Amino acid sequence: SSAQIGVTGLAVMGRNLARNFARNGYTVAVHNRTAARMHALVEEFGHEGSFVAAETAKEFVAALERPRRLVIMVKAGEPTDAVIEEFAPLLEPGDMIIDGGNAHFADTRRRERALREQGIHFVGTGVSGGEEGALNGPSIMPGGSKESYESLGPMLEKISAKAADGAPCVTHVGPDGAGHFVKMVHNGIEYADMQLIGEAYQLLRDVAGYEPAQIADIFRTWNTGRLDSYLIEITAEVLSHVDAATGKPFVDVVVDQAEQKGTGRWTVQIALDLGVPVSGIAEAVFARSLSGHAALREASRRLAGPTAAPLGEAEAAAFADRVEQALYASKIVSYTQGFHEVAAGSDEYGWDIDLGAVSAIWRGGCIIRAAFLDRIRAAYDARADLPSLLSDETFAREIADAQDDWREVLIAATRQGVPTPGFAAALAYYDALRAERLPAALTQGQRDYFGAHTYRRTDRDGSFHTLWGDDRSEVSA
Ligand code: 6PG
Numbered sequence: 507s508s509a510q511i512g513v514t515g516l517a518v519m520g521r522n523l524a525r526n527f528a529r530n531g532y533t534v535a536v537h538n539r540t541a542a543r544m545h546a547l548v549e550e551f552g553h554e555g556s557f558v559a560a561e562t563a564k565e566f567v568a569a570l571e572r573p574r575r576l577v578i579m580v581k582a583g584e585p586t587d588a589v590i591e592e593f594a595p596l597l598e599p600g601d602m603i604i605d606g607g608n609a610h611f612a613d614t615r616r617r618e619r620a621l622r623e624q625g626i627h628f629v630g631t632g633v634s635g636g637e638e639g640a641l642n643g644p645s646i647m648p649g650g651s652k653e654s655y656e657s658l659g660p661m662l663e664k665i666s667a668k669a670a671d672g673a674p675c676v677t678h679v680g681p682d683g684a685g686h687f688v689k690m691v692h693n694g695i696e697y698a699d700m701q702l703i704g705e706a707y708q709l710l711r712d713v714a715g716y717e718p719a720q721i722a723d724i725f726r727t728w729n730t731g732r733l734d735s736y737l738i739e740i741t742a743e744v745l746s747h748v749d750a751a752t753g754k755p756f757v758d759v760v761v762d763q764a765e766q767k768g769t770g771r772w773t774v775q776i777a778l779d780l781g782v783p784v785s786g787i788a789e790a791v792f793a794r795s796l797s798g799h800a801a802l803r804e805a806s807r808r809l810a811g812p813t814a815a816p817l818g819e820a821e822a823a824a825f826a827d828r829v830e831q832a833l834y835a836s837k838i839v840s841y842t843q844g845f846h847e848v849a850a851g852s853d854e855y856g857w858d859i860d861l862g863a864v865s866a867i868w869r870g871g872c873i874i875r876a877a878f879l880d881r882i883r884a885a886y887d888a889r890a891d892l893p894s895l896l897s898d899e900t901f902a903r904e905i906a907d908a909q910d911d912w913r914e915v916l917i918a919a920t921r922q923g924v925p926t927p928g929f930a931a932a933l934a935y936y937d938a939l940r941a942e943r944l945p946a947a948l949t950q951g952q953r954d955y956f957g958a959h960t961y962r963r964t965d966r967d968g969s970f971h972t973l974w975g976d977d978r979s980e981v982s983a
Pocket residue numbers: 608633634635636693696765766767768769770872873
């Protein structure tokens with residue numbers, strides 16, 4: 507028993523994570539349901555470090571030093587439960603099972619509770635950064651017990667990405683499902699970022715008349731400024747790519763139906779339960795669903811569109827600058843909504859999540875990594891109980907500066923019939939929060955009218971009901 511850590515489930519993510527541990531000097535036990543994949547890993551990458559090949563679950567567990575640290579990298583849902591059922595009986599109190607898949611946090615809570623009774627630490631861990639990140643340094647979001655982090659933390663810090671200031675992109679997010687919850691919201695924000703970038707692209711193309719290669723250059727320029735991020739960087743790469751078979755821009759030969767594996771949808775489902783308005787993330791999920799309704803789209807192709815003419819060439823560059831403003835302002839709103847959901851989850855489940863620490867570990871390694879996250883960290887470091895990112899002076903000022911252009915972009919989009927649900931939802935959220943009065947007062951009046959659901963008054967405490975069908979006098983409810 508010499509391995510400090512073991513990885514079972516050696517598909518791309520598991521394999522790369524195992525190699526990452528080995529490259530960092532750890533002895534890594536490796537196991538896979540079909541042993542051939544495990545042998546292939548040892549054969550191909552054995553020279554990178556110290557691996558212990560385990561053909562069976564028993565061999566795997568026996569190879570681990572105690573307390574055992576066992577990473578499972580299998581599909582979320584039933585496959586994860588199956589692996590836990592296989593290994594848990596072989597473990598002893600104090601051992602740790604680290605689930606690095608994209609599990610639903612409610613499953614993680616359930617598993618953590620069950621294994622805790624056996625004295626086993628179950629550490630639901632968000633891992634972001636795709637294949638490349640798993641190998642060279644992901645952003646890591648572990649939940650589970652504090653004790654487990656004392657033992658695991660140093661190893662995770664070693665294999666994680668490092669932010670520009672050298673800080674490892676890993677922190678103990680909170681107990682039980684906190685890590686997977688935060689990873690879920692990370693993915694929701696990822697969906698929103700991708701949707702907003704998609705809308706910016708479509709506007710540059712359909713309103714300003716730019717070609718994909720030109721738009722790639724615009725994104726490259728944006729990537730040198732405040733939008734500097736991994737997703738903007740890869741957007742430029744995808745847009746400048748030319749399809750070898752046809753010579754057309756790659757983006758024009760890909761079927762325009764976006765798929766999803768579920769984490770963005772979960773973010774919205776949970777937000778609905780928590781009563782947190784994540785309208786930008788919701789629009790991003792719905793935009794993917796809409797894109798996939800091929801028959802519905804086909805049946806709708808002949809619906810009337812606007813008659814306005816697109817912009818002239820002379821106006822294109824100024825419009826592109828406005829789109830940058832709209833994109834940046836909408837991005838601030840998506841992150842505001844995402845962090846609100848993390849805060850609400852933390853309250854609901856008693857996780858005590860440090861939002862500044864979460865923004866800090868998203869600065870490197872993960873898909874939404876961006877210079878921007880360092881500024882969010884600064885905002886929460888300055889004030890841990892910030893009610894919303896929009897209450898941070900710097901972000902509020904930036905939105906104030908961007909808002910005229912943001913509105914103009916939406917006017918142009920509407921006039922030209924370019925769908926921009928993400929930009930529009932973000933602006934509506936901003937304007938709703940700013941509003942002195944909302945039509946919610948009317949909604950309450952309607953509810954009281956048809957269902958005697960009562961309302962509160964602005965000038966007095968208590969609940970009231972108006973006798974709508976009678977003399978319309980008011981009674982205390
Ligand atoms: C990451 C990614 C990763 C994956 C998601 C999103 O953080 O490394 O978010 O988890 O790409 O599963 O995928 P879908 O777009 O398929 O939902």
